[in-house]
Amino acid sequence: MENKQRENWGSRIGFLMAAAGSAVGLGNIWRFPYMAGENGGSAFILIYLAFALIIGISIMISEFAVGRRTELSAVGAYQSINRNWTFAGVLGVLSAFFIMGFYPVVGGWALAYILKSVTGLLSNSAAIGDAFGAFITNPIEPLIWMLVFLAMNIAIVAKGIAGGIEKAGKVLMPTLFVLLILIAARSVTLPGAGAGLDFLFKPDFSKVTGATYLAALGQAFFSLSLGMGCMITYGSYLGKSENLASNAFIVTVLDTSVALLAGIAIFPALFAFGMEPAVGAGLVFVVVPQIFAAMGGIGVLFSVIFFVALAVAALTSSVSLLEVVVAYLIDQRKWERKKSVYTAGGIMVVTGILASLSLGVMSGFTMFGVGVFDFFDILTDKIFLAIGGLLLAVFVGWFMDKKDLEDEITNGGTIKFGLFNIWYNLVKYVIPVAIAIVAVMGIMSIEQTGLMLFGLAVIVVLAIFSKKL
Ligand code: TRP
Secondary structure, eight states: OOOSOOOOOSSHHHHHHHHHHHHSSHIIIIIHHHHHHHTTSHHHHHHHHHIIIIIIHHHHHHHHHHHHHHTSOHHHHHHHHOGGGHHHHHHHHHHHHHHHHHHHHHHHHHHHHHHHHHTTGGGOGGGHHHHHHHHHHOSSHHHHHHHHHHHHHHHHHHTOSSSHHHHHHHHHHHHHHHHHHHHHHHHHTSTTTHHHHHHHHSOOGGGOOHHHHHHHHHHHHHHTTOSSSHHHHHHHTOOTTSOHHHHHHHHHHHHHHHHHHHHHHHHHHHHHTTOOTTOOTTHHHHHHHHHHHTTTHHHHHHHHHHHHHHHHHHHHHHHHHHHHHHHHHHHHHOOOHHHHHHHHHHHHHHHHHHHHHTTTTTTTOOBTTBOHHHHHHHHIIIIIHHHHHHHHHHIIIIISOHHHHHHHHTTTTTSOOTTHHHHHHIIIIIHHHHHHHHHHHHHHHSSOHHHHHHHHHHHHHHHHHGGGO
16 A cells, blocks of 8 residues: 555645646637637637537546546556556557647747847837748747746646646736736727627638538647546546536636637737738737737737736646656656656657747658648647547546446535536547547548548557557
């Protein structure tokens, strides 16, 4: 019997902040608006909301339950219940590496824009778009910021995640929220903003294809930190008296509100400035500075606060990704925390450099038709997370004991969860079928079919070979 107590969150609010901190990040503010922009706006957003609120909450409750039941991170949690399922946990660790292949690049952009806000970026609003393009394709500058961002992750996770990062999040997450409301208020009152609101809220299903559904599903998993064992790992540090279902509900609602708010901040302004909605990954770095530029001197201050808050939101998310790898090395390989962090971080330095350079000098190097940055992004978001969520649902529904689940979610019968049966049937029957349909339709209508099939092949190979891990 081990007598060492598992690390635990400092307090109830500590866990909620950490889980919300993991969920709210670049996924909401950088990724959600540009995915919505590229996928036609309102119809995508409606599908996204349905997926987040039905599939997302259910999967989050499941991940918390698996983590707290086993008190182990992804790989160990699956393995301790059924050895044949080890691969699903390993897939999660691989997903963490892949997401951390590109996430720190964008985190670095956010850091860079704090400084750029005070060094003249806002003084010529016509040049803001070109400045972004020049910045991310530069071989040195974004690389340095990416390394700074990764170093912050490594320093935080080496100390254990409950601590400094919790405190920073407690102040800066609410700041970010308030700031987004202010930006949204400015954005919707610009002349010509109405077209942006139509784009966001008047659904046009004529352009919806299988790829739209897959993009919305992937975005929901990405934004809620689901489908790769992150919330299993965070749940494993969770006290036995916490209410899993209400925590999952709060985190999902918070995360979804931040994404919607980011949309309302960006699209009305975008249309007011006469720009195209499908501008891609530069969206938030181009539109938001333009809003600030139009405010005059005070805009510089707002811009600094915004990008500080964005960088912190990114940091509270990326540490949760690094933690998935580190917790695996600690739980399964019995490594020390520091050794685990430096090893995983070292690998991420290499992948981050490749991803950053792939937007500039290395853009000629492609795999399955896409560069390194997109390779990591598309593979995780469009395949690994969705399939990871499907595997988790099948595992919980068909390989875990229903009584155990009820016991875990109701804290041994001490709290009520009136929706237990609905949740259980969703997870056991509806969600696996729904994800499978979306994945098949998506793979058939997406451009990068080769990459998708490669991703599926990776999962099959893992399933065959990972029993020894
Ligand atoms: N949810 C985070 C965001 O929106 C990113 C993230 C953190 C994540 N942990 C994750 C995505 C686990 C998928 C899985 O920025």
